[in-house]
Amino acid sequence: MSRCEKAIEITIRSKESLRMLIQKYSFKSREEEIYFFKEIKPQFLSKFIYYNAIYNIETKKPYGGYRILKKYYNNELSKIKRYFDFNLDFYRYYRTGSTYLDYKYFVRGQFDIKLALESYFIECDPSFCTSHDFKVAEIISNNMVQDYLIEKINYKINKKNRRTNLPRLFWAESKTSLVELIYALHTHKAFGNVDLKVIAKTFEKNFNIELGDYYHTFMELKNRKICKTKFINSLQDSLIRKIDEQDER
Incomplete structure (x- = not known):
């Protein structure tokens, strides 16, 4: 005060x-x-x-x-x-x-x-x-x-x-990628009926990143001409590649 x-x-x-x-x-x-x-x-x-x-x-x-x-x-x-x-x-x-x-x-x-x-x-x-x-x-x-x-x-x-001994995680991808992921999780109701702002603040605190005006970032995603979900698509590709590698072994 x-x-x-x-x-x-x-x-x-x-x-x-x-x-x-x-x-x-x-x-x-x-x-x-x-x-x-x-x-x-x-x-x-x-x-x-x-x-x-x-x-x-x-x-x-x-x-x-x-x-x-x-x-x-x-x-x-x-x-x-x-x-x-x-x-x-x-x-x-x-x-x-x-x-x-x-x-x-x-x-x-x-x-x-x-x-x-x-x-x-x-x-x-x-x-x-x-x-x-x-x-x-x-x-x-x-x-x-x-x-x-x-x-x-x-x-x-x-x-x-904070009482746990787990190491602090840092987001290594771009802010735009994280905003894309957050909006996808919110739209999918992955956390239930939780407000978008709560999800965004949780990611910011847990991954030591400031998203700024993520609504404007989302508007930029909407205006993409080639691929609107570039990061999510890359996640899918990486996971499928990992699964295929495991199957080959």
């Missing part, structure tokens, strides 16, 4: 410095303005929202054992899911890399009342706000909070695993 307090102070100062900088700067084009309010500013805002959320979660958590805390953290996860469900249209727009409404979402003074404006927008500094830059920051922050909560819920399991 002390780290959160310090981080909140730093993010507030950083956001103010950024605001002062933009007040003195003239964007060279509308594309540059869109890039700033869609990609740059939300990175600053999201850190403030994230640390503030974690601070509130940890200061309000109940006393008790693992079951009580697990229930509490799962309830917080449900709040995040409700947020994404409520903002599903914009969430899809942002996650799929769409740009056709950027001129309304991320250009100052171009807000559209029909695009579900938040009430806080009326109090924003018009020289430093667009209608949806804060919403992007919320999406980024909620993804980080979700990761934090999943880690808290799985802490007991991870703690037990």
